[in-house]
Structures are given as structure tokens and as C-alpha cells.
Amino acid sequence: MSERRGHLIDVRPLTQSPAFARLWLGTLLGGLGGQLTITAVMLHMFALTGSTFAVSMIAFAGLVPMIVAGLYGGMLADHFDRRAVALTAAVIGWSATVALAVLAWTGLVNEWWLYALSILSSAATTVASATKMAMTPTLVGKDLIAPAAALQGITGGIMVMAGPALGGILVAAFDYPLTYTIDVILTLSLFLGLATLPKLPPEGQTEQPGLRSILDGFGFLKTAPNIRMQFLLDIIAMTFGQPIALFPALGVVLLGGGEVTSGILMASIAVGVFVSSLFSGRVVTVRRQGLGIARAIQAFGLATGLFGLVLMGAAFGWSGHATEAHPDIPMIVLACIALALTGATDNVSSIFRQTMLQAAVPDAVRGRLQGIFMVVVAGGPRIGALVTGVLSGIALWVPPLAGGIAIIVIVAVILRFATRFRAYDALEPQP
Template identity: 35%
Template sequence: MTATTTPPRPRRRIFADLTPLRTSPDYRRLWVGNTVSWVGQAMTTLAISLQVYEITGSSFSVGLVGLFSLVPLLAFGLYGGAIADTVDRRKLGLHSSLGLTVLSVGLAAAALLDYDRVWLLYAVVALQAVCGALNGPARSAMIPRLLPAEQLPAANALNSVTMTSGMMAGPMLGGLAVGWWGYQAAYLIDAVTFIAALYAMWRLPSMAPERGEGTRGRASVMDGLRFLGTRPNIRMTFFSDLAAMVLAQPKALFPAIAVLWYAGDAKTVGLLVAAPAVGALLGGLFSGWQGRIRRHGLAILLSVAAWGLAIAVFGLTRNLWLGLLFLALAGCADTVSMVFRSTMMQAATPDEMRGRLQGVFIVVVAGGPRLGDFLAGTAADLSSPAVAITGGGLACVLVVGLLAARWRGFARYDGRSPQA
């Protein structure tokens, strides 16, 4: 009598799926290099803000750092995506990473020589944004060429861990480096960390865009926007993200509510800022379940609605720790949304268009929260922070519901047969 063996049931993952790191050496090097360099970039971002304030003594001058970064990022985001659809993406990523390295070395040299000119810092910030706008679309468009489609959700969850851990660890390490050894230490560490990113790019194979029959050799930004206009599912990923980032973005109100609601100070503001990042990091670390989800559009709608609800409830709380909990839940929901939005855009977009749509993604991610800050601040001045935050969260849920009703096919999107 022959014993019948029952095939083992697939293991249910709890923690992040590391399969992309195990199966693709190229992706593994790229992920490690990006993770290390992201921490270094966050250190430099903090050090520049501190140095500008030391030179000028003006918070307005520090605020201009963000403006000098945002404008080139928005201006070159779409253009960088078009370039990524024209040239070898490996070379574009390598050269833009080298540009970022040279800029960090220049900052370190200026600090060592005590050349403390605020115009130089502004110029470097603007050039860093240009290099970032070229690097981001090229790097993101490479991922679907390195991994099979079923591993893209896991890869995007790992990328979210990179971003959130960098945003948390980078400023802390940057503050320690500046406090102990000066600004040049943070800038030099940033330059050294880029070695990992440069090595990863250098080891990649050629990544020239794949072109369909009859397509032109030169990529056009307008062609990318026209393509986006005919792809309702991809458009919905942008619309849903804008609903969250524009309507339910409370960050600009944290200084006010830290005092008004919690009788706190700068440390309280720091906790409020950190809470969504902590939730986002946990969302990435405990992302193993996401690989089993096939209805990516429905997952995006639910996670964006969860963001809006969490922000709305946060606006009703007056207990600090409860408020931090709901901010963390919002950050976790945002990571889930980001994973499936990125996966949908990578899987449902032809390779020849991926760079340009990643450029649109950069513009939305960079511009949406800034517009949200302006809207939240205006609404709070006209009414109150509570009305602005809770009303914004509920407006986010309402708009997502209206979008889902208008484009009903989005909720039925199946990751196994991606259709843009």
C-alpha cells in the first residue's frame, strides 16, 4: 500500500517577503545600494538645513531650502522620465548617482574650507533635485526588468522599508555627525554611502528601453501624458494618491496642535512627525501578506480610505498617545497604498513608457503634500485645526468613494492580468 503524501500548504508570510533579494543578485545590489545611500542623503538634507540656519539665523531661509529643491524636482521630473525612456537607464542611473556623489564631496570641501555661503547651499540643493529627478525614474523603471511580475509587490514593500528607515535613521545620524565632527562629516559620509549605489548601477546589465513596433526612438513628455490619458487604471493610482496627500495632509498643522491640543513643545512636534514614518516602516516590515492580494485596485481604494479615516479620527483626539497611534495607522495605510500603486504602474505600463510615468509619479509625490500643506494651513486659519484635519480626512474618504464609483473597473483590477 502506497502512502499518499499531502503537498505542504503554502506558508503564510507575516514579515516582508525577501524573495526578490534572494532570487535576483542585481536587484539585491540595487536595493542595498539605495538603502545605504538613502540614509546618507537624509543626513545631508538635515545638515544643509542646520548650516543654512547657522549662517542666516532665519527660519525663512531654511524654508527656502525646500523651495529650491521642489521647483527643480517638479520641472525636471517629467523630463527625467522622458530621458529614461530614451537612453540606457543603467547609464542614466550611474551618471546621476555620480553627480549626487560629486555634489556631496563639494559640500564637504566647502565646509572644510569654511566657505559658508548660503547661495552655494541653495545651488547644491537645486542640482541635487535635478540629479534626483533623473535618477528616480531610471531606477524605478529598471525594477520590472530585474524581477518577475509576481515579485513586484514584495520589491515595492522592500523599497518602502528603504525610504522610511532612511527618513528615520538619516536625520538622527546626521545630527550626531554634525554635533560631533561638523557639517563636513555628514557630507563626507553621504559621499561614501553613494559608493554602494554606484557599484550596484555599475554591475547592472544594459537597460535600454524596449520599444514596440512603430514607436519613435525619441521619447516625448507629451506622448507619455497622452498615454496616461488613455489608461484609466493608471490615472486612478494618481487620483487616489492626490486625494490623500492634498485633502488629508495634517503635517503643516503639527506645530500648532502640539501646543493647542497637547500643551507640548518641539519634542511633541517631533513625535507627531515621526509617528506616520514609524507606521510606514512597520507596514513595510510586516508586508508578507501583500503578495497574496490580487485585487490591487481595491487594495488601493481601501488603504487610501483607511488613511483618510485615521486622519479624521486623529483630528478628534486630544490624547497624545492615542493621536500618535492613529497617525501611525495612517502611515501604515499609506505604505500599503504605495506598494500597490507602484506595482500597478510597473506591471501595467509597457517598458517604453515606464520612465515617463515614473516622472509623473515623482511630480505627484513631490507636489501633492506641498499643496496639501497649503490647503490645511488655509483651512485651519479660516476655521480651526480640528475642522481642517477631520474635515480633510472625511473629504479624502468621500473623494475616493466618488472616484471608485466613476471608474468601477479599478476595483476589479487583477494583478494576475494587469490592464492599464
């Protein structure tokens, strides 16, 4: 492990691995373009249908294909050249965006095209993401896995901060066709990053693609208690700490400010991700990564609970009663601080989880485990949205407050008995 002690992010993966640097920059620009399209598609769907339900169905309709793509793509990454798998998936995703642009320019786009092409793009992105994560240790070496994970947090923070805002501005100023076209152009940078990589076949014995290969990946997971535990803890965090579904209502009925407030709340999470990555210099030197995951998730629960307290204060009028035209600025500021803390703590947990997954899992099965990880990442927030929706019927502040407390308590109970996970040492990574 690195002995680096500075607070700022460790950029050695970029300076010591030109291949990783090109891939990182291509992922950043391509991902930014992807966020433009995601935002544009949601706005386009609402413009065509006038239905919030139709917009929400974009994410729901893509869930099963995303799960299948994660599992299938991980299997392919453990058999074929990972560069070729990621490049093929990127081409498919890019083609879907090209089709969106063409349909928009010709005026032939409708809601069914938006659904179909969004699903295709989401599935392709899942395959490409799982494959790129599986190849990271080969590109940077095991000593730089943690700094590479922190750098990937930087890309995620920038994409989520800037992408939706830019997407909304571009749609408002130039309409949908040009917005989709900009994504088509930005994604070309991802091709450059992938095409210039060396061949990256998986190390060790590979298996023929098929259901047996996928089942063998789950079979390995049965023998990997530390990886299972980090998946479980992440699901707990996402199930009880996912307040994003509340944001539209908060801007209208509780904090005021309407859609602007909802957008600011969303951006606050990304700010936390970005800042925590920027100052991750000491985070990446932590050896007890299992304990680090648990403590980071408990801190995430605390921040989520604080967000719930802020909403409770707004509901009881601690600083006055807001309306859509007259937002409650003090409470919005406090809510943004709490949400930034959720983004920061979740990102710290993600750095530890990615490092453990990439260092402890053998290369020959890493693609399949990354695929399962993508399923966890995709499924957890959707379960959380359902829990939030149910509890919000009591009051809008109940889901984050109760959820934050639940996260802290459940993780504490699990950690008490997970002695092997607590003792995990990054110098001797064991799955």
C-alpha cells in the first residue's frame, strides 16, 4: 500500500499509467455526454407525454436489462479481451445516441423510441463500466488501485454535478437534436481511450461464456465472505438512505423553490462526492478497509438522519413556512450540507469497496464479480426508492430520519459479528 500522507488526491495512476489516463479522460468526457442525454431524454419524455409517471418508467423499464447486462457483460469480460468487450459495448451505446439524434433531427422521435434507445444505451453502459472496472488493476497495478478508485470518484462527481445542469441549459437554449448530437461527439473521446489500450485478456484459466460461467461467478461469491459483506452493507445503505425520490416534493411542499431547489439538492450530493475524492490522499492509505466501509456507511447513515432532522425542522416551521415562490433558504442550505455529507461518506465507502473488490478477487473471475457489483449498485437505489415512497406517506421527513437511524444500528449489529470483515487488511487482501 502507498505510504503517501498528503490530503490531496493521489494522481499517480494518471502520471504512471498513460493508458489509464487516456481511459479516465475518455470516461469523464463520455460520461458527461451521457448525463446530457439522460437529462434530455427525461425532459423529452415529459414534453411528449406530460406524464411524470412516463418519465419515471424510463429507469424502471431499464432495470431488468441492466441486471442482465451486468451479469452477462461480466461473464464476457472474464473470457474475451476486455478491451474488445468494453469497446464493443461503447459502440452499441454510442449507436443508440446517434439514433436518438437522427430521430430528433428528423422529427420522428416518440416515447417508444425514447424507451427502447434508453434501455439499449443503459445496458451497453453497464457492460462497458463493469469491464473497465475489471481492467483497472492491470492498468495501474495493485498498489494504485485505491488512488484509481478515488480518481473515478472525481469523474462521477463532475458528471453528476455538471451533466444534468448542462443538459437542461442545452435543451432550453438549443432544443433536443443538438443536445443529443453533443453527446455523440463527446463519446468519441471514450473510443479514443479504449482503442489505444493494449489487449487485456483475463489472467488465468477462462471459461466458455454461458449460464454455467455466470453461476460459477455466484459460486465464487459463496467462498468470498468479505465481498459478500460489502455487498450486503451497500444494499443496507441504499435501502434505508435513498431520499432522492423526495426531492421533487420537497421543492414544492416543504422547502419551497420548486424545481430549482430539487436540482440544487441533487447537485449537493455530487459536490460531496467530488470534494471527498479531491481530498482522498489519506483515505487511500487505510489498510483496515472492511472496518473503513462499515464506518463510512454509518457516517452516511448519520448524514442521512441529519437531512431528516432538517426536513422535520422545515415541516414544523423552525425558520418559517416556505412556499414554492418563497423558499426557506436557511433550511435549504442545511439540507444541502447534510446531502453533501451523504455524498462524501458514500464515496469514501465506494473507494474502499472498489479497492477491496479489485485487489482481493482473482483476475479470472473479477469481471463476473464486477457484474454482480453493478447489479447491487443498480438494484439497491430502486429498492430504496420504494421504501422512501412508502414511508413518505407518514411525513416527508420520516424516510431519511428513520432510515439514517436504521443504517447506524443495523451496521453496528452486523459488524459486531463480522470479525473477519473487521480484520480485513489491504496488505493481505482476502475475498
